[in-house]
Amino acid sequence: MANLSNIQQEVLYIIQKAADSLRQDQHFDTVQRKSNRNDLVTDRDRQIEQYIVQYLAAKFPEAKIISEEKTSSLITSVEGLVFFVDPIDGTMNFVKCHDQFAIMIGVYQDGEPLFGAIANVMADQIIYGGPQVGTFLNQTPLPTVPDLPLVDSLVTISTRLLWQQDPNYQLIVHASSGLRVFGSAGIIWSRLVCGQQNLYISKLKPWDLAAGRALAMKNGIMVRNIDGSPVNMLQSQTVIIGTKCATDEALSLINKRA
Amino acid sequence: MANLSNIQQEVLYIIQKAADSLRQDQHFDTVQRKSNRNDLVTDRDRQIEQYIVQYLAAKFPEAKIISEEKTSSLITSVEGLVFFVDPIDGTMNFVKCHDQFAIMIGVYQDGEPLFGAIANVMADQIIYGGPQVGTFLNQTPLPTVPDLPLVDSLVTISTRLLWQQDPNYQLIVHASSGLRVFGSAGIIWSRLVCGQQNLYISKLKPWDLAAGRALAMKNGIMVRNIDGSPVNMLQSQTVIIGTKCATDEALSLINKRA
Incomplete structure (x- = not known):
């Protein structure tokens, strides 16, 4: 059984490192199209994904990893501990605007949500949390969102x-x-x-x-x-x-x- | 004839003061609807407008001032020196998100653009410039935007x-x-x-x-x-x-x- 506190610590460590790297240097060498003209991937997407996936695989060798740019192998079951990794969400914004892009890591146990972290890279903000820990922005607990119509x-x-x-x-x-x-x-x-x-x-x-x-x-x-x-x-x-x-x-x- | 350097100095002074005030305190007491359900005005829009309009009117008594919330009187000609003031552009964002809103001041001489300044309040950025001075972000000249298809x-x-x-x-x-x-x-x-x-x-x-x-x-x-x-x-x-x-x-x- 996964240790939630250890997962939280490792996910927050690696997402912060990846976000710092992207915020400090938004250079990319290559950009390619995927499913359509506006679905882009750069060498930085692949580099950041590899960095995160290798780290998580070393720390949690028993886990499966599902990642956007397919650094990982094909997964057909959510049984056990599963990490979902999106190295650059909003690659078009990364390429065109140099803002409004994110890194996302979600962690599930037997298909149930356990923990998630999202780095708003250029704002230097990380939101994270889960059903057992609550929701945080950087280190600050976020209040429940009002149920507006x-x-x-x-x-x-x-x-x-x-x-x-x-x-x-x-x-x-x-x-x-x-x-x-x-x-x-x-x-x-x-x-x-x-x-x-x-x-x-x-x-x-x-x-x-x-x-x-x-x-x-x-x-x-x-x-x-x-x-x-x-x-x-x-x-x-x-x-x-x-x-x-x-x-x-x-x-x-x-x-x-x- | 207006002194451009003086105009630039006064506009940048007052827009920075207004932006600092809004960034440091986003409180508002009242919110009202204008032309439609999603066209809002708060007491802060009116307060910031009055602050800017009074300052500009004192510094440039010969000028006309056209402002969103109508602190100024009706203007029917662009002859002479004219200031256009939008105290909070994106009032819905100001009210709902506390980001993505701006203050704008445009200056025209006999209907021709002379100078403009826009404060992206929460990003603490001011873009400004004009046909005679070029375009700046804070104090840094901005390069010409590439003419992309x-x-x-x-x-x-x-x-x-x-x-x-x-x-x-x-x-x-x-x-x-x-x-x-x-x-x-x-x-x-x-x-x-x-x-x-x-x-x-x-x-x-x-x-x-x-x-x-x-x-x-x-x-x-x-x-x-x-x-x-x-x-x-x-x-x-x-x-x-x-x-x-x-x-x-x-x-x-x-x-x-x-």
């Missing part, structure tokens, strides 16, 4: 979903305080747990979801699969993330039109 | 325009590197002049436009009225702001569908 919530909905006709996600934007689009799931997670916005709907990969889902559990932020099925940590899925009241209202708007 | 540009298009069918602004997003929505014109101006994004399309009021238009002129960022008519500093208008290549391509996409 949708009308008082800023929302993020991925542009791919916004263009859809059915269901019409624009209805949710119209019922909210406004749309915000940052181009990084990690940045949005940090804004959700700090109460700066209350809703996020997007198709997310396991490494986009794992850390935030674990660290936000005690903070008033819930994660649901948009189709009502259980969250599956081995595949992509469209999730609705936010405070209870805002997510309930958004789901009711989606289902009314379905 | 639309495909390599992050873009902001206001949500109101995004929902329109004709012209279909979504075509511009599809042809770009991606959409970003921050909820503050001042924040987007600062990202444009720093080369973090290359295109911005929105219906802007004079005080949303004045400072950025003046300070970005030597920086490779141009402002055009979307309908081809001259920019009018006494009314709202839909403008396209960005590097030449990206704006040309976006205008051609809009006109192709018209």
